[in-house]
Each structure stands twice: as C-alpha cells, then as structure tokens.
Amino acid sequence: MFNEIIMTDRTTFAIAAAIYGGAFLFGLISLLMRRAYSRTIMFALLCGGFLIQTIALNLRGAEIKACPLGNPFEIAQFLAWSLVLLFFIIGPAFRLRLLGGFTAGLATLLVAGSFALPSWDAPYPPGIFGDNHWIELHAALAIFSYGFFAILSLVSAMFLIQQHGLKKKQFKGVYQHLPSVQQLDLMARRLLITGVIVLTASLAFGAVFWINNFELVPVFKLTATCLIWLGYLTVFILRIQKKLVTRRHAIATIALFILAMASLWPVQSARDTEALTEGLPTQVER
C-alpha cells in the first residue's frame, strides 16, 4: 500500500513536470518560429500542470501528514507550484506578454531538476514540523515568498532581455513580444515589495519557535535564511530610495534568487546533519 502511494505521487509529479515541459516547449517553438504563442493554450497547459501538481502535493502531504517541504525534491516541487500559482494571479491581471512561457520554463527547470537527482527525494523522519503549526506556516510562507522571488527573477530576466534589445536596436523575435521595460520594471518593484513582506512574515512566525527553542535551530539554516532576507531587504530599501533601479535592480534580484536557490541544498543538508548528531531519525520507510 505504502509503495503504491510512493509510485502514485511521484508519477503524478512526473506527469505535471511533463505538462510544464510541454508548455515550455510550446512557447519556445512559437518564439523560434517568430510567432507570439496562444495565451489560451499556454494558460490551459499551465492550468493542467498545476492541477496535477496540486494532486501530487496533496498525495505527498497525506502521506507525511504535513506540508510536503521535508526534502529538496518537495521544496523544488512546492516552489514550482507557488511560482505557477503566482503566475495565475499576476499573468491575467497585468497581461504581461510571455510571462507564461518564462514561468513554464522555470517551473520545468525546477521540477525536472528535482527528478534529475534521486537523492533529493530521500525519505525523512515523520513529523518534521514537530506538530508545530507555526513552523509549518513559517516553512510554507518561506517557500511561497521564494515563489515571489522566482517570478521576480523571471520578470527581471525579461526586463534585461527587452532592455538589451532596445539598446542594441534589436526588434525581431522575442523582443517584439516582450512587455515594455517600464511595465516590467514596475512589476518587478511590486513583486519585490510583496516578496519581502511574505518572507518577513515567514521569519516572524519562525522566530516565535526559534526564540523558545534556540538549541533546536540549525545555525547554518538560520544564518543562510537571515542573509537571504537581509539581501532582499537591502535591495528593497535601495529600490524604495530609487538608488537601485532598472538594470542594476534586475541583476540584483536575479543574483539573489540564484543565491537563495543555492542555499536551499546546504540548508537541507545542515538540518539532516544536525538531526544525525542529535540522534534523531533521518529516514522513514515509505
């Protein structure tokens, strides 16, 4: 029974990944053919992938009886899910052309990457949040804020591409389908503000636990998380003061997102190592 569930949720994740990949290929081929893709088809494909991924996350959540954020595989899946969810909120509201294609690309990269390394989906002890809903909320919000930063980095990448095209007098292909630099810059500003608020809220919820159980908190994880938060907060303050704008702002947000992603693996490893040294179970049979 347990083995069947493992097969089921991983297969479901794989189907979602295939649909995201299909959406990305659809967008890419359209652009290579110098055509704007059909937004309806892109939206439908992302909807399909999102629904199936939601089912897969539910299956995994039911199995571990918590929000599935216990290993890098689940974090990558949850991050891709948050990214696509945010696209559904932002895409239709602001009608940012090509954002669907870029979202499909990053979602594919995240989910395909999570499948590429089998060790990422290593089993972990049950009750990783120790039945503490504040910690569960903290983790979910933190990854959700990374969803904001993921879509922010996409918008920033789109900004840099459009700006490069305008500066180099390029106007064919992808350039003519991208939104305006001003629209993208404005959207990046909004996403940064929202992302920082969500991450701050996540850290505030986490802090309630950390203050009372400081000895249980992995130091590396705490340091890395705080550094990422400080990085985004700095960019946020500089942006509000109009000292870090447009191109430099776009580069900073992309660099920070890469750093945030790069920190996830060591943070996860640090947690497992500390669990080992404290004699806690690190694996559970499924």
Add this chain to the structure above:
Amino acid sequence: MSEVLESLFVLGTSHHATPLEVRERFALTEAQASDLQKQLHSLEGIRECLVLNTCNRLEIYCLADSIERAKEISSLICDKQNVPSELYQQFAYSHNNLEALQHLLEVSAGLDSQMVGETEILGQLKQAYVTAREAHCTGKVLNRLFEKSFQAAKVTRTQTGITRGKISIGNVTVDLASRIFGKLGNSRVLLLGSGEVGEKTAQALKSRGIGDISVSSRTFENADTLANNLGVTAIDFDSFVDQLEHFDIIICSTAAPDALISKEVITRAMNQRPERPCFLIDLAMPRDVDPSVEEVENVYLYNLDDLSNIANENLEARKAEIDKAREILKKHAWNLWLQLRRRELMLKA
C-alpha cells in the same frame, strides 16, 4: 448569366506602371469619382460598377454584357479628364474574370500597395464599396465579390506576416515607444524643431493617445505655428534643457549645426527621474543628440538611420510573405469563382 460572368473586369492605372505625373492627370476628386460611377452605371450594357479612387490608383470594377465595354469606359475617362486616349492605353491595365477577382483580393489585402501590407487600402475599398452600393451601382455579383474580398484580406493578414512590423518612421517610433513605456497615454513628448519628419512622428504618437505634447523651436513663431497645427503647446527654446526631466519622449529635428543634448544634460535629467525611461529620437541631420547619450542608464536613443533600418527590414520581411499571401488569395479567388459559377448554373436550372 454566363455572359455576365465572362464580362467581369477591372480597368485601371496604379503606381506600379503609371508615373506620378500621369497619375495626377487621371486624379479625381471624391465628387468626380462619384459622378463617374453614376455615368458608368447609366451606360448601356454596364450592369454593375464600382470606382476605386485613391492617390495611387484609379480602378473601375465592372460587370458588363461584353468585355468591349472596357473601351467605352476608358474613352469616357479620357474625355472626362481631357487626356489623350493613347496615354491611358499606354499605362492602363485590365483583368478579366478570375484574374479580376484575384486582383481585387490582392488589392484588398494590401499586396498591390506601394507599402506592401498597408491596411489603409482596405478602408478605402470599403468606403468605395459603401458609396457604390448606396448609389445602387453594385448588385449581387460585385456585392459578393467585395464582401468576400474583405474577408480574404482579414484571413491573409492573420495567416501571413504581410502586415507585421511598421514601415513608416512615425509608426516605427510608436512601436519603439510602446516597447519602452507600454501604454503611451501618460507619456509626455517634447518636439524640438519644426522639421516635417518630426511633425509626422509627433502626429503618429498623438494618434496613439499621447495628449501631452510640447513643441520648442529656436524661432518661437515656428514652434507656435506647429503647436497650433498639432493642437499642442509651445515652450521657450531657451528653457527646454531645464525641463528635460519632465519629458518621456524627446523628438529632435532641428537644423542646429551642433548637438543640443549632451550626455551631461541627459545624465542630470535622468538623476531626477531614475525609474522612468527616456526615449530620444534624433531625426536631425547633423544630429541633435550626442551619441554618447546612449550610454546613460534607462535612456534609449534612436537616430534616423536606426529607424530607417527598422522600417526597411520590416518592409523586406513583408515582401518575403507576398508569395504565401498570394497563394492564400488564389484559393479564395478560385472558391469564389466556383461559387459564382454554381449560382449561375442554379439560375439556369
């Protein structure tokens, strides 16, 4: 009915083979065109007719009892315009039946236009059709042909790239401005100088919803006249540098011998508006904007060559789509021709 279809023809002169000075001699006013249409329709043997009169072409679409009516029509035009018939014969063309159909479809899709893929011709065709229909000069056949030609034009535009990319300096500028600002409604424009290209560019931007345009010229009277023509305001030339930070789009077309806008001036203006981009269009020769301005963050500088290159490349891209568009139109023309023949057989039965 068989004779009727065999006598569908188009007769005309256009920019393809007729030089401007000859086209001028055949040019008709709106009233003259309408008058000609009525005269043609009153001729014996002309069942349906439509006059298409634009700056680049004068065409008469006709359904007559005989192809020989084309000669009468050309004589009538020459008499009316006081032009020797030999001159008309030298430059005029005519197409019959399926060829006439194909020609109409190509005209409506903009394939036959000077600027390939332009859509103004479709509006002119629609207007000519409405005028002819209201004057009861068209009937079942021409009504069907023209309505189908409008549909075919739409299909061709959707399925090919013949209308893709802008091909005039003004429209290329509007396109670029949209890539920088998105919606242009809130953008502020400064037009420096009273050159014609600058004026047309400002008009193109105005047609896309920009209401806030200021004009500045070394001679205030020129600026004032141009501002009145455009329905905008004129500002003092001596103070424009201090006001640059307030403008999103700056069009330069002065006859100044040296650059008016330096990197330092733009850097100073951009420090006041770091988040808002600035689009500089330098249409002047010699240039009004120092090329090093391009290095300033969030500033986009395009000169006349840049804009012409874009327009020319777009035009080439459109031309590359002509064969594809022509194939689509051939199918439409053939289907339409078969429909007309079927109706003819049904009428006979």
